[in-house]
Amino acid sequence: MDRTSMSEDTGFLSKQMHPYLVIFSGQAFSLFGSRLVQFALVWYLTSQTGSAQVLATASIAAIIPQVVLAPFAGAFVDRWNRKRVMMVSDSLIAATVLVLAGLFVIDRVEVWYIYVVMLIRSTGAAFQWPAMQASTSMMVPREQLPRIAGLNQSLQGLVSIVAPPLGAVLLEMFPIEYVIAVDVLTAIMAVGPLVFIAVPQPERKDLSARGVLSDMREGFSWIWSKKSLVQIMMISLVINMVTNPAFSLLPLLVTDYFNGGAIELAWIQSANGLGMILGGLALGVWGGFKSKSKTAFSAITVAGLGLLGFSQTPGSLLWLGICFVFIFGFMNSIGNSSFMTVLQTMIPHEMQGRVFTLVMATSIAVAPLGLTIAGPVAERLGVRSWFLVSGFVIVAGALFGLFSPGIKSFEQALSESEES
Numbered sequence: 001m002d003r004t005s006m007s008e009d010t011g012f013l014s015k016q017m018h019p020y021l022v023i024f025s026g027q028a029f030s031l032f033g034s035r036l037v038q039f040a041l042v043w044y045l046t047s048q049t050g051s052a053q054v055l056a057t058a059s060i061a062a063i064i065p066q067v068v069l070a071p072f073a074g075a076f077v078d079r080w081n082r083k084r085v086m087m088v089s090d091s092l093i094a095a096t097v098l099v100l101a102g103l104f105v106i107d108r109v110e111v112w113y114i115y116v117v118m119l120i121r122s123t124g125a126a127f128q129w130p131a132m133q134a135s136t137s138m139m140v141p142r143e144q145l146p147r148i149a150g151l152n153q154s155l156q157g158l159v160s161i162v163a164p165p166l167g168a169v170l171l172e173m174f175p176i177e178y179v180i181a182v183d184v185l186t187a188i189m190a191v192g193p194l195v196f197i198a199v200p201q202p203e204r205k206d207l208s209a210r211g212v213l214s215d216m217r218e219g220f221s222w223i224w225s226k227k228s229l230v231q232i233m234m235i236s237l238v239i240n241m242v243t244n245p246a247f248s249l250l251p252l253l254v255t256d257y258f259n260g261g262a263i264e265l266a267w268i269q270s271a272n273g274l275g276m277i278l279g280g281l282a283l284g285v286w287g288g289f290k291s292k293s294k295t296a297f298s299a300i301t302v303a304g305l306g307l308l309g310f311s312q313t314p315g316s317l318l319w320l321g322i323c324f325v326f327i328f329g330f331m332n333s334i335g336n337s338s339f340m341t342v343l344q345t346m347i348p349h350e351m352q353g354r355v356f357t358l359v360m361a362t363s364i365a366v367a368p369l370g371l372t373i374a375g376p377v378a379e380r381l382g383v384r385s386w387f388l389v390s391g392f393v394i395v396a397g398a399l400f401g402l403f404s405p406g407i408k409s410f411e412q413a414l415s416e417s418e419e420s
Helices: 002-010 015-049 052-079 082-105 111-139 142-173 176-180 182-196 212-225 227-248 250-256 262-286 292-311 318-346 349-364 367-381 383-403 405-419
Strands: none
Touching: 015 052, 015 082, 015 111, 015 142, 015 176, 015 182, 015 250, 015 262, 052 082, 052 111, 052 212, 052 227, 052 250, 052 349, 052 367, 082 111, 082 176, 082 182, 111 142, 111 349, 142 176, 142 262, 142 318, 176 182, 212 227, 212 349, 227 250, 227 292, 227 349, 227 367, 227 383, 227 405, 250 262, 250 383, 262 318, 292 318, 292 383, 292 405, 318 349, 367 383
């Protein structure tokens, strides 16, 4: 009787989960709108300039705020009302798109305007993401966190499948200002549920006696005390330095190497998305190895091999390249989900905003450096060469993590946190 009651109380579709699932649904629509805007703006820059340097600069603009603001944003998220943080962030992101759509209507858009929009949208995301992640572990029962992590990866994949081809079709049918305005409607769908649903806040008794910088130092100290986590973050840092530029330059690889257009780009991105969906579902059914780090690094190794295969695909065999990208998305989904589950389980509730943003900021901190290097290198040696380098780095980094004795101790730390 007790077991049945517990299952009903904490099951995936239980009443306890309903508020979170409603908020999650709104955020899913918002994510779809954001991806649609991203596809439209990237294709606009590609078609108008055909420059690897322009795409690299746009990607830097989308990353810099998250690198610079993430540590501060996490500390503020742990102090502020997380529900309001999500509402304001989503509203700010939508407002910038509304302004840009107006500029397109009057034909006054220049490339640097798009850079500014990406900067502002990234600023909002720097606060929205940690607020949502920290709220998840407060609203979702501990035993359901792995399923939510898989659901998030599947959502990312579904959006990656639907948004690119739909964006390509809409750009053929309507002016770009109408396409990007969809993001405003989806933002309303994200903010609406937050108006009516309560989001739990962790108890913080020390706010009056501590400052934001003190909170940040505490977050750094907590991470530094977990040496295996530091190693994982360093591996992630190196991988992201080469991988982010590769996918930022994907539109040019499609046009210059595969001789394709917006539809072909959409096929490749959709293959990645389909892989993410099925990878998330597979992890939900399988559950992974007993060792979460083994699951993560094994999957990322195969993802790297998929990217290597994509880099060596002949230009006349786009379908084969699509298959390799599917493999990358499938295995990357399993790896990311496993790592997120470990973090949500280990990090104390009252510190999750700080630690999540510090982990995120560290992993992408060198992406601007990678993008700065990738632009000139791609224009001189070709975009394909950068994908080759990315594949090798992913495989090497994942194998190091898989066989590192220090990282294996991460599982012991996880077990201790689950027992406490």
